[in-house]
Amino acid sequence: KQEVTQIPAALSVPEGENLVLNCSFTDSAIYNLQWFRQDPGKGLTSLLLIQSSQREQTSGRLNASLDKSSGRSTLYIAASQPGDSATYLCAVNNQAGTALIFGKGTTLSVSS
Amino acid sequence: DTAVSQTPKYLVTQMGNDKSIKCEQNLGHDTMYWYKQDSKKFLKIMFSYNNKELIINETVPNRFSPKSPDKAHLNLHINSLELGDSAVYFCASSQGLAGVGTDTQYFGPGTRLTVL
Numbered sequence: 001k002q003e004v005t006q007i008p009a010a011l012s013v014p015e016g017e018n019l020v021l022n023c024s025f026t027d028s029a030i031y032n033l034q035w036f037r038q039d040p041g042k043g044l045t046s047l048l049l050i051q052s053s054q055r056e057q058t059s060g061r062l063n064a065s066l067d068k069s070s071g072r073s074t075l076y077i078a079a080s081q082p083g084d085s086a087t088y089l090c091a092v093n094n095q096a097g098t099a100l101i102f103g104k105g106t107t108l109s110v111s112s
Numbered sequence: 113d114t115a116v117s118q119t120p121k122y123l124v125t126q127m128g129n130d131k132s133i134k135c136e137q138n139l140g141h142d143t144m145y146w147y148k149q150d151s152k153k154f155l156k157i158m159f160s161y162n163n164k165e166l167i168i169n170e171t172v173p174n175r176f177s178p179k180s181p182d183k184a185h186l187n188l189h190i191n192s193l194e195l196g197d198s199a200v201y202f203c204a205s206s207q208g209l210a211g212v213g214t215d216t217q218y219f220g221p222g223t224r225l226t227v228l
Contacts, residue, residue: 032215038153043202043221087153096215097143097208099157099168 002027006090006103013080014111021075021106023090028071031096035064035075036089038105044089048075080110115139116220118203124226125193133188133223135203143167143208144186145217146178149200158201161186162208193227200224 003026013019023033032051036044048057048064050073056065063076077084087107091100116137125131137144145168146158160168164180175191190197203220 034217036219041224044219046216046218049216089155091155091217093215093217097160097162097167097206099145099147099160099170100155100204100217101157102155104152104154 002101004101004103006106010107012109017080018078021088023073025071025092028068030092032093033073034091038087082110082112085110115218118220118223122224126228129193130191135186137205141205141207143206145204146188147202195227198227
Protein backbone atom coordinates (compact mmCIF):
# COMPACT_ATOMS: atom_id res chain seq x y z
CA LYS A 1 0.00 0.00 0.00
CA GLN A 2 1.42 3.34 -1.07
CA GLU A 3 2.29 5.75 1.72
CA VAL A 4 3.61 9.28 1.33
CA THR A 5 5.65 11.04 4.00
CA GLN A 6 6.69 14.67 4.08
CA ILE A 7 9.49 16.07 6.19
CA PRO A 8 9.62 18.46 7.93
CA ALA A 9 6.03 18.98 9.07
CA ALA A 10 6.72 22.67 9.58
CA LEU A 11 9.48 25.04 8.57
CA SER A 12 10.19 28.68 9.39
CA VAL A 13 12.78 30.64 7.45
CA PRO A 14 13.71 34.29 6.96
CA GLU A 15 13.00 35.91 3.63
CA GLY A 16 15.58 35.28 0.93
CA GLU A 17 16.63 31.81 2.00
CA ASN A 18 16.71 28.86 -0.36
CA LEU A 19 14.93 25.85 1.06
CA VAL A 20 14.13 22.21 0.34
CA LEU A 21 10.98 20.30 1.16
CA ASN A 22 11.16 16.53 1.19
CA CYS A 23 8.70 13.88 0.12
CA SER A 24 9.14 10.10 0.20
CA PHE A 25 6.89 7.31 -1.00
CA THR A 26 6.98 3.59 -0.27
CA ASP A 27 6.04 2.13 -3.68
CA SER A 28 8.31 3.30 -6.49
CA ALA A 29 5.86 2.16 -9.22
CA ILE A 30 4.26 5.58 -9.62
CA TYR A 31 2.69 7.19 -12.67
CA ASN A 32 3.39 10.76 -11.62
CA LEU A 33 4.02 12.98 -8.62
CA GLN A 34 2.43 16.37 -8.00
CA TRP A 35 3.35 19.17 -5.67
CA PHE A 36 0.51 21.40 -4.49
CA ARG A 37 0.24 24.56 -2.48
CA GLN A 38 -2.62 25.17 -0.07
CA ASP A 39 -3.21 28.54 1.56
CA PRO A 40 -5.20 28.61 4.85
CA GLY A 41 -8.88 28.04 4.19
CA LYS A 42 -8.32 27.70 0.47
CA GLY A 43 -8.20 25.00 -2.15
CA LEU A 44 -5.19 23.30 -3.73
CA THR A 45 -3.08 24.91 -6.41
CA SER A 46 -0.99 22.58 -8.53
CA LEU A 47 2.62 23.77 -8.62
CA LEU A 48 4.51 21.11 -10.51
CA LEU A 49 3.88 17.64 -11.89
CA ILE A 50 6.68 15.20 -12.62
CA GLN A 51 5.93 12.17 -14.72
CA SER A 52 7.58 8.90 -13.76
CA SER A 53 9.96 9.12 -16.71
CA GLN A 54 11.17 12.61 -15.74
CA ARG A 55 13.83 13.65 -13.25
CA GLU A 56 12.78 17.23 -12.58
CA GLN A 57 10.46 20.07 -13.43
CA THR A 58 10.95 23.79 -12.99
CA SER A 59 8.57 26.71 -12.72
CA GLY A 60 9.98 30.09 -11.80
CA ARG A 61 11.67 29.85 -8.41
CA LEU A 62 10.43 26.30 -7.90
CA ASN A 63 12.24 23.14 -8.88
CA ALA A 64 10.96 19.66 -8.17
CA SER A 65 13.09 16.57 -8.56
CA LEU A 66 12.13 12.93 -8.63
CA ASP A 67 14.22 9.87 -7.80
CA LYS A 68 11.74 7.10 -8.42
CA SER A 69 14.07 4.24 -7.54
CA SER A 70 14.70 5.61 -4.06
CA GLY A 71 11.12 6.80 -3.61
CA ARG A 72 11.98 10.45 -3.08
CA SER A 73 11.09 13.86 -4.38
CA THR A 74 12.24 17.29 -3.31
CA LEU A 75 10.74 20.72 -3.87
CA TYR A 76 13.37 23.43 -3.98
CA ILE A 77 12.24 27.01 -3.44
CA ALA A 78 14.79 29.67 -4.31
CA ALA A 79 14.95 33.10 -2.67
CA SER A 80 11.90 32.53 -0.49
CA GLN A 81 9.38 35.34 -0.01
CA PRO A 82 6.67 35.94 2.61
CA GLY A 83 4.12 35.18 -0.11
CA ASP A 84 5.47 31.63 -0.25
CA SER A 85 4.04 30.97 3.22
CA ALA A 86 1.55 28.11 2.82
CA THR A 87 1.24 24.36 3.22
CA TYR A 88 2.97 22.34 0.52
CA LEU A 89 1.52 18.96 -0.29
CA CYS A 90 3.16 16.12 -2.16
CA ALA A 91 0.95 13.53 -3.83
CA VAL A 92 1.63 10.46 -5.96
CA ASN A 93 -0.53 8.82 -8.56
CA ASN A 94 0.05 5.09 -9.10
CA GLN A 95 -1.88 5.00 -12.36
CA ALA A 96 -3.59 7.49 -14.65
CA GLY A 97 -7.18 8.02 -13.66
CA THR A 98 -6.65 6.88 -10.10
CA ALA A 99 -6.69 8.84 -6.90
CA LEU A 100 -3.79 10.85 -5.61
CA ILE A 101 -2.22 9.66 -2.39
CA PHE A 102 -1.20 12.64 -0.31
CA GLY A 103 1.41 13.31 2.30
CA LYS A 104 0.43 15.34 5.34
CA GLY A 105 2.17 18.42 4.07
CA THR A 106 4.89 20.83 5.14
CA THR A 107 3.70 24.14 6.52
CA LEU A 108 6.13 26.86 5.47
CA SER A 109 6.39 30.25 7.11
CA VAL A 110 8.64 32.87 5.54
CA SER A 111 9.24 35.95 7.68
CA SER A 112 10.14 39.36 6.30
CA ASP B 113 -13.90 30.57 -16.19
CA THR B 114 -13.40 28.40 -13.09
CA ALA B 115 -12.12 24.97 -14.12
CA VAL B 116 -13.56 23.00 -11.19
CA SER B 117 -16.33 24.60 -9.18
CA GLN B 118 -18.14 23.46 -6.06
CA THR B 119 -21.28 24.64 -4.32
CA PRO B 120 -21.81 25.56 -1.63
CA LYS B 121 -18.52 26.86 -0.28
CA TYR B 122 -19.73 26.65 3.31
CA LEU B 123 -22.39 24.34 4.72
CA VAL B 124 -23.53 24.39 8.34
CA THR B 125 -26.18 21.91 9.35
CA GLN B 126 -27.57 19.89 12.22
CA MET B 127 -26.85 16.26 12.98
CA GLY B 128 -29.22 13.89 11.25
CA ASN B 129 -29.88 16.13 8.26
CA ASP B 130 -29.30 15.16 4.62
CA LYS B 131 -27.24 17.47 2.44
CA SER B 132 -25.67 17.58 -1.02
CA ILE B 133 -22.54 19.16 -2.42
CA LYS B 134 -22.30 19.83 -6.15
CA CYS B 135 -19.25 19.78 -8.37
CA GLU B 136 -18.81 20.77 -11.99
CA GLN B 137 -15.77 20.80 -14.24
CA ASN B 138 -15.48 22.54 -17.60
CA LEU B 139 -12.17 20.95 -18.61
CA GLY B 140 -13.65 18.11 -20.63
CA HIS B 141 -12.06 15.59 -18.27
CA ASP B 142 -13.20 11.97 -18.05
CA THR B 143 -12.48 11.36 -14.39
CA MET B 144 -13.74 13.14 -11.28
CA TYR B 145 -12.95 12.61 -7.63
CA TRP B 146 -14.12 13.47 -4.14
CA TYR B 147 -11.51 13.93 -1.44
CA LYS B 148 -12.01 14.62 2.26
CA GLN B 149 -9.64 16.82 4.28
CA ASP B 150 -10.00 16.17 7.99
CA SER B 151 -9.31 18.45 10.93
CA LYS B 152 -5.63 17.50 10.80
CA LYS B 153 -5.54 18.67 7.17
CA PHE B 154 -4.94 15.17 5.81
CA LEU B 155 -6.43 14.67 2.34
CA LYS B 156 -7.85 11.28 1.47
CA ILE B 157 -9.76 9.93 -1.52
CA MET B 158 -13.40 9.02 -1.09
CA PHE B 159 -14.71 8.30 -4.58
CA SER B 160 -13.63 8.38 -8.18
CA TYR B 161 -15.81 8.31 -11.29
CA ASN B 162 -14.71 7.75 -14.87
CA ASN B 163 -17.23 8.58 -17.59
CA LYS B 164 -20.06 8.47 -15.06
CA GLU B 165 -19.02 5.07 -13.69
CA LEU B 166 -17.78 4.47 -10.16
CA ILE B 167 -14.12 3.46 -10.16
CA ILE B 168 -12.97 3.95 -6.59
CA ASN B 169 -15.03 3.63 -3.45
CA GLU B 170 -12.80 3.78 -0.43
CA THR B 171 -13.94 2.75 3.01
CA VAL B 172 -16.60 5.39 3.29
CA PRO B 173 -19.91 4.95 5.16
CA ASN B 174 -22.79 4.18 2.84
CA ARG B 175 -24.42 7.38 4.10
CA PHE B 176 -22.23 9.00 1.45
CA SER B 177 -23.54 8.50 -2.08
CA PRO B 178 -21.89 10.07 -5.12
CA LYS B 179 -23.95 10.72 -8.22
CA SER B 180 -22.66 11.58 -11.66
CA PRO B 181 -25.48 12.76 -13.97
CA ASP B 182 -22.96 13.40 -16.75
CA LYS B 183 -19.23 13.49 -17.28
CA ALA B 184 -18.93 17.11 -16.16
CA HIS B 185 -20.73 16.73 -12.85
CA LEU B 186 -20.11 14.69 -9.71
CA ASN B 187 -22.34 15.42 -6.75
CA LEU B 188 -21.99 14.12 -3.22
CA HIS B 189 -25.06 13.38 -1.15
CA ILE B 190 -24.72 12.71 2.56
CA ASN B 191 -27.52 11.17 4.62
CA SER B 192 -27.97 11.34 8.38
CA LEU B 193 -25.05 13.69 8.96
CA GLU B 194 -22.85 13.02 11.97
CA LEU B 195 -20.45 15.24 13.90
CA GLY B 196 -17.50 13.33 12.45
CA ASP B 197 -18.51 14.30 8.94
CA SER B 198 -17.31 17.84 9.61
CA ALA B 199 -14.45 18.41 7.20
CA VAL B 200 -13.54 20.13 3.97
CA TYR B 201 -14.61 18.20 0.89
CA PHE B 202 -12.70 18.74 -2.33
CA CYS B 203 -13.78 17.80 -5.81
CA ALA B 204 -11.12 17.22 -8.47
CA SER B 205 -10.90 16.14 -12.08
CA SER B 206 -8.31 14.74 -14.47
CA GLN B 207 -8.13 13.47 -17.99
CA GLY B 208 -7.87 9.99 -16.58
CA LEU B 209 -6.68 8.02 -19.60
CA ALA B 210 -3.59 5.89 -19.10
CA GLY B 211 -0.69 7.08 -21.16
CA VAL B 212 -2.41 10.25 -22.34
CA GLY B 213 -0.89 13.52 -21.18
CA THR B 214 0.19 14.01 -17.60
CA ASP B 215 -3.15 13.37 -15.91
CA THR B 216 -2.75 16.45 -13.74
CA GLN B 217 -5.52 16.66 -11.18
CA TYR B 218 -7.29 19.99 -10.81
CA PHE B 219 -9.04 20.76 -7.56
CA GLY B 220 -12.10 22.78 -6.72
CA PRO B 221 -12.07 25.40 -3.94
CA GLY B 222 -13.53 23.01 -1.37
CA THR B 223 -16.74 22.88 0.65
CA ARG B 224 -16.36 23.36 4.38
CA LEU B 225 -19.01 21.23 6.07
CA THR B 226 -19.78 21.84 9.74
CA VAL B 227 -22.17 19.50 11.50
CA LEU B 228 -23.57 20.82 14.79
